[in-house]
Amino acid sequence: MPKINEPDRPRTRIQQRNRDLILEAALEVFSNNGFRGSTLDQISNQAGLSKPNLLYYFASKDAIHEELLSGLMDTWLDPLRTLNPDGESIPELLAYVERKLEMSRLYPRESRLFANEIVQGAPRMLDALKGDLKNLVDEKVIIIRDWSAQGKIADVHPYHLLFSIWSLTQHYADFDVQVRAVLGDEEPFDQAPAYLRDVFVKILTP
Amino acid sequence: MPKINEPDRPRTRIQQRNRDLILEAALEVFSNNGFRGSTLDQISNQAGLSKPNLLYYFASKDAIHEELLSGLMDTWLDPLRTLNPDGESIPELLAYVERKLEMSRLYPRESRLFANEIVQGAPRMLDALKGDLKNLVDEKVIIIRDWSAQGKIADVHPYHLLFSIWSLTQHYADFDVQVRAVLGDEEPFDQAPAYLRDVFVKILTP
DNA sequence: GTCTATAAATAGATAGAC
DNA sequence: GTCTATCTATTTATAGAC
Numbered sequence: 001m002p003k004i005n006e007p008d009r010p011r012t013r014i015q016q017r018n019r020d021l022i023l024e025a026a027l028e029v030f031s032n033n034g035f036r037g038s039t040l041d042q043i044s045n046q047a048g049l050s051k052p053n054l055l056y057y058f059a060s061k062d063a064i065h066e067e068l069l070s071g072l073m074d075t076w077l078d079p080l081r082t083l084n085p086d087g088e089s090i091p092e093l094l095a096y097v098e099r100k101l102e103m104s105r106l107y108p109r110e111s112r113l114f115a116n117e118i119v120q121g122a123p124r125m126l127d128a129l130k131g132d133l134k135n136l137v138d139e140k141v142i143i144i145r146d147w148s149a150q151g152k153i154a155d156v157h158p159y160h161l162l163f164s165i166w167s168l169t170q171h172y173a174d175f176d177v178q179v180r181a182v183l184g185d186e187e188p189f190d191q192a193p194a195y196l197r198d199v200f201v202k203i204l205t206p
Numbered sequence: 207m208p209k210i211n212e213p214d215r216p217r218t219r220i221q222q223r224n225r226d227l228i229l230e231a232a233l234e235v236f237s238n239n240g241f242r243g244s245t246l247d248q249i250s251n252q253a254g255l256s257k258p259n260l261l262y263y264f265a266s267k268d269a270i271h272e273e274l275l276s277g278l279m280d281t282w283l284d285p286l287r288t289l290n291p292d293g294e295s296i297p298e299l300l301a302y303v304e305r306k307l308e309m310s311r312l313y314p315r316e317s318r319l320f321a322n323e324i325v326q327g328a329p330r331m332l333d334a335l336k337g338d339l340k341n342l343v344d345e346k347v348i349i350i351r352d353w354s355a356q357g358k359i360a361d362v363h364p365y366h367l368l369f370s371i372w373s374l375t376q377h378y379a380d381f382d383v384q385v386r387a388v389l390g391d392e393e394p395f396d397q398a399p400a401y402l403r404d405v406f407v408k409i410l411t412p
Numbered sequence: 413g414t415c416t417a418t419a420a421a422t423a424g425a426t427a428g429a430c
Numbered sequence: 431g432t433c434t435a436t437c438t439a440t441t442t443a444t445a446g447a448c
Contacts, residue, residue, distance in 0.1 A: 014431085015431090018431090032326060032327060033242065033326055034240050034242065034243060034322075034325075034326060035243070036239065036240065036242050036243035037240060037241070037242035037243065037326065039422085039423060039424085040423070040424065040425085041422095041423075041424095049432085050432065050433055050434085051423095051424085051425090052425085052426080052427095052432075052433070052434085053431075053432055053433075055424085055425065055426085056431065056432075057431095060424075060425075061423095061424065061425090112325050112326075115321075115325045115380075115381075116240075116322075116325055116326070118380075118381050118383060118384050119240075119318050119321045119322055119325065119380050119381070120238060120239055120240060120243065120318075120322070121238060121383050122383045122384065122387075126383065126387065129383065129384055129387035129388070130387045133384070133387065133388060134387060134388050134390070137388050156401070156404070157397055157401050159388060159389055159392075160397060160398065160401040162388075163377060163378075163381075163385060163388075164374060164405065166377070166381075167373045167374050167376075167377035167381070168370060168373050168374065170373075171369060171372070171373035172369075174321075174324075174325050175321075175324050175325070175369075175372075175373070177324060177327050177328045177332065177335065178324050178328065178335050178339070179369060181328075181332065181335035181336045181339065181340060182335070182339060182340050182343050182365060182368075182369075183365060184340070186365075191363055191366060192366060195362070195363050195366040196366075198362070199370065199409055202408040202409055203405055203408055203409075220413085221413090224413090245440085245441060245442085246441075246442065246443085247440095247441075255414085256414065256415060256416085257441095257442090257443090258414075258415070258416085258443085258444080258445095259413075259414055259415075261442085261443065261444085262413070262414075266442080266443080267441095267442065267443090
């Protein structure tokens with residue numbers, strides 16, 4: 001998950017380091033508490049910097065949040081972007097499921113950052129959803145439709161197929177506490193990969 | 207979704223009416239903004255009452271939220287509770303999926319109220335998750351295991367099967383804006399029931 | 413029971429010294 | 431660049447009149 005905070009303007013090492021510290025702390029705090037539920041105090045404590053120092057690097061609380069969302073958007077969409085129209089249809093889609101689940105396992109905070117935003121109506125992300133996300137999805141849906149038409153995969157509704165992949169994989173990050181509360185001591189990610197693979201084989205096999 | 211606000215203590219009609227007004231307004235506001243993102247001003251405006259009047263009926267902002275969560279918990283778990291061990295296994299599970307999806311369609315605010323809470327670590331709900339929810343799930347898992355053992359349904363991991371049902375159905379309520387942003391003009395709930403039915407037939411058929 | 417006015421606490425942001 | 435002190439706005443909650 002490295003894509004964020006690229007030096008679009010030249011920065012000193014210390015500037016870069018402090019921006020990184022702040023964004024890392026903000027990710028921790030925002031993903032756990034949502035935007036309104038998070039305070040600059042929490043973020044500055046987490047980052048080990050003073051509150052005014054935060055605002056030396058970012059214009060406002062909003063600006064930190066914005067930077068996080070936009071900086072992580074690309075990475076968030078990346079697994080779908082790499083869906084290869086020239087690959088084998090079913091393995092290609094199963095690999096996408098696997099990548100998404102792996103993202104939930106490795107980067108649950110990023111997932112919950114977006115989840116927090118979207119459950120609340122995505123006030124700061126709606127343009128990206130209707131723009132970048134929709135465009136990418138529309139493009140990949142053509143591929144999926146094609147695979148269906150050629151009989152390579154079952155005849156499933158391509159949009160809802162993608163919703164299924166998102167919902168089933170991100171559930172393990174976004175609703176982690178509930179999953180763990182129900183499972184008790186079992187580790188969710190021990191069984192989830194095989195379970196989801198099995199599910200999508202069944203869904204996709206013609 | 208009527209179960210909430212039952213008269214555990216006798217109340218006048220006007221008391222009951224105002225409590226209802228407040229809880230209805232609070233559901234609207236909390237589900238859209240989360241707990242910290244909501245203010246008593248928003249809730250009192252939505253309810254058409256003054257802010258101090260809210261606090262005449264409820265001790266605090268927390269108390270309103272608490273009452274909402276606990277009052278809706280039963281209704282939230284109801285579809286799973288009615289899963290009948292003596293029914294036909296596959297139709298019984300498909301009916302559960304259908305009920306849950308119908309809840310997402312009819313009561314998206316309730317779904318998002320819980321979603322908001324759980325993404326943020328369920329600070330005010332953890333006991334209920336580890337208690338009532340886990341107990342109910344454990345009980346129903348036995349039934350599902352039984353059906354599997356008897357070859358009536360496919361051999362699927364029962365806990366993850368339930369997670370799948372929750373995640374796929376609640377996705378349409380919790381991530382509604384994203385679903386609609388991607389679908390454009392199509393109405394999600396026109397296709398979702400048939401799609402999910404198809405998916406779970408494939409998952410469950412031995 | 414309901415309201416206006418207000419207290420008390422919290423939180424985002426700025427001033428200005430170093 | 432970084433900090434302490436502080437301003438200002440917001441927000442929860444209460445006091446007290448009607």
